[in-house]
Amino acid sequence: MAARKSVITFGMVAIPISMLTATQDNDIHFNQLHKEDNSRIRYKKTCAHCGKEISTNDIVKGYEYDKDKYVVITDEEIEKIKTEKEKSIQILHFAQLNQISPVYYEKTYQAAPEPGGEKAFELLRSALMSEQKIAIGKTVIGTKDTLMAIIPREEGILISTMFYADEIKEIQKQYNKPEVSEQELNMAKTLISSMDTPFDPSKYKDEYQERLRELIEIKISGKEIVASESDGAAKVIDLMEALKASVEKAKSDKESA
Incomplete structure (x- = not known):
């Protein structure tokens, strides 16, 4: 461009x-197909008055100032x-x-x-x-x-x-802010500190898009799709226990990095 x-x-x-x-857009994009024969679905622009198919060169900008009444404005006039x-x-x-x-x-x-x-x-x-x-x-x-x-x-x-x-929507859903203890706050600060590293955008990638590409390759080769295994992570209900476990994991991840 x-x-x-x-x-x-x-x-x-x-x-x-x-x-x-x-x-730039790196996402995988899918086409819409007719499920009976896998043919592409095409969309045509047609005139509401005569039914004729219209090309881009035949289209102009029009402002509806009254019911079914339009004034045509050209790009040159706008400039x-x-x-x-x-x-x-x-x-x-x-x-x-x-x-x-x-x-x-x-x-x-x-x-x-x-x-x-x-x-x-x-x-x-x-x-x-x-x-x-x-x-x-x-x-x-x-x-x-x-x-x-x-x-x-x-x-x-x-x-x-x-x-x-x-153009910005107001926050629609408010919430009642519960009390946070000093111990919980300190533990949360410890977790933040243990995960504090400089931002390096090259470290991040769209892993789901990679799996989607693998899925496409598997489908092309005619192999069977196998469901992903669960990571088996247990849910910790107690907030302090969850924070402590998170801090330990963050420290362990930092040491092994």
Whole structure:
């Protein structure tokens, strides 16, 4: 996918950048088949008026302003009403790096400076990193004013699109908070401390997807599917006993690592 070009602006400074998606889809995807003959299920776009099958080139955007009455808006017309400010990422203000709840982050991009913007880009990154701040900005993507968080990292800058406050659901289910004893709290802290290691994303992998790939290979080869064995872990009902057992296991795992 082609990089999205933009400009970060704050004060009189303008930094030309390109934005590349920071994640990729590695999931196994299945097709829908007709169970009688295993043929692919196809979906067709048809006109509700004449029943004719429609291609992508035949489709335009329409807004229904009254029952069955539409006004057609073209992509060119949508672009025309954007101001230069709306085409750039305008920094509105700065905030503490840990001040934003993760629930507000939507999609993350890697930002890279375009030729001529390297010095200003590095100045913004190092200043944000030094102050442990992020920048909150805004730009228009498609037909929507989009909030963005500009996040400094040692290796560069990440830009995350953000949800607006009215797009975030309130916590629906509250709970009555029971009393926690000092002994239980201390034991929980001990467990956290015993499992405290630096985050290394390369250590984690989607193990279920691996088993799913194995399942597919087994099915292709015509072999029988064998159910996974239970790990046989016994449930500990008493909270303190569970915490103690967890601490011992964490210590044992750390020693054997």
